Amino acid sequence: MPTQSTATLLPPESDGPRIRLITLVNLRWLALLGQSITVVVAYLTLSLDLHLVLCAAAIAAGAGANIVLSRGQPANARLSDRAAFGFLLFDVLQLSAILFLTGGLNNPFAVLFMAPVTISATVLSLRATVLLAATAIAMISLLGGYHLALRTLDGAVLELPELFLVGFWVAVLVGTLFQSGFAWRLTRDTEQLSRALLATQTALAREQKLQDLGGVVAAAAHELNTPLATIKLVSAELVDDLADQPELREDAELIRSQADRCRDILRSMGRAGKSDRHMRVAPVEAVLREAAAPHDDRGIEIVYDMTGEPGSPDRPPQVQRLPEVIHGLRNLIQNAVDFAEERVWIDIRWSGQSLMVRVTDDGRGYPPEVLPRLGDPFLRSRKRPGSEGMGLGLFIAKTLLERTGARVTFGNAAAPGGRRRRTHGGAQASVVWPLASIAAPESGALGENTPFLP
Structure with missing residues (x-):
């Protein structure tokens, strides 16, 4: 995507x-x-x-x-x-x-x-x-x-006495400048926040539309499998029956090849399943790989590391495939890839009560002076030529993820040793959810798929 x-x-x-x-x-x-x-x-x-x-x-x-x-x-x-x-x-x-x-x-x-x-x-x-x-x-x-x-x-x-007149002049002067300056700054901040929130809503609506479209395409592919299989079977029988009629046999072979092509197109467009639990939940690693997919071919290695806390389940939890989660994580990963030198690490940690996703790059990291302001819209620090800046992307990511119950923090990673072998720490974004707010609800069988067409 x-x-x-x-x-x-x-x-x-x-x-x-x-x-x-x-x-x-x-x-x-x-x-x-x-x-x-x-x-x-x-x-x-x-x-x-x-x-x-x-x-x-x-x-x-x-x-x-x-x-x-x-x-x-x-x-x-x-x-x-x-x-x-x-x-x-x-x-x-x-x-x-x-x-x-x-x-x-x-x-x-x-x-x-x-x-x-x-x-x-x-x-x-x-x-x-x-x-x-x-x-x-x-x-x-x-x-x-x-x-x-x-x-x-x-x-x-x-x-007024001269001293009071001068004082009143200064008071009116300072009051005018202060009131106008304060009003201008407050109005601009409010406008920026409103525009950023509108961008957040637009991003969420776009992600929801893409997810719904994926479900529709998957459902269509699922429902069309049967008629396409029938067309292929009948065309194959026609090819055998028309062995002595070359012109008609070529037409039957064309019908069979086009049925195969339709099947391949639908398979490439759709995802497994349709509007059932498979479209609503997935392992956390699958959700992260889906979020990172648009950045896999940008020349930066993305390394995944999954580790459960002592006493936690051996397998990573199943989480809800919410548009807010996918788009928020995608923005964090995009920001890391934008400023990474060689690779980005995505660490997944879970326990019986919480799930943490940490995205770290091997770039220069955030300037210390902007760390307290990260997550505010329209921050223009840590900018590369050709980049639109990281302020809006991080604001959207933070806003969307916090809507799902997460706590998002930003910082710089200490220079790690061992398997990472980096010479310096890079920027780091940590997302922590209470497991109850992100984990997929317990359920039994997936339930019967409802037909796409009546």
């Missing part, structure tokens, strides 16, 4: 529209409502001498822009990166105008600069977010020195 690069399982990263217009419009309406309430309350209850007409004009500009956008496009329209950037840039400038009219950084609502930059960090590209953050920082800095003073009705100027 040919392998499929884990990179092809990944959905492409979208550079298209990511946020709905209605979402930003509603957020702007909420901001405008807050600004209106603040201005009215400050004027009526705090006796502040505000430039009401200019403040109303700034708020009206935001409302007008919302109305134009809402009428110009469907509410469920999604904005491109550039359009969303322009939308949020307008919000930064509109907020700057309001703060300019109401005391600049002396106005505690200057912290609202964090909002549009944080929104940008969650939905826009890094470049757009950096540009918006730079604009916000520039406006924050300008408002510290250029603004209309905030006065009471009796003419008193309300302003």
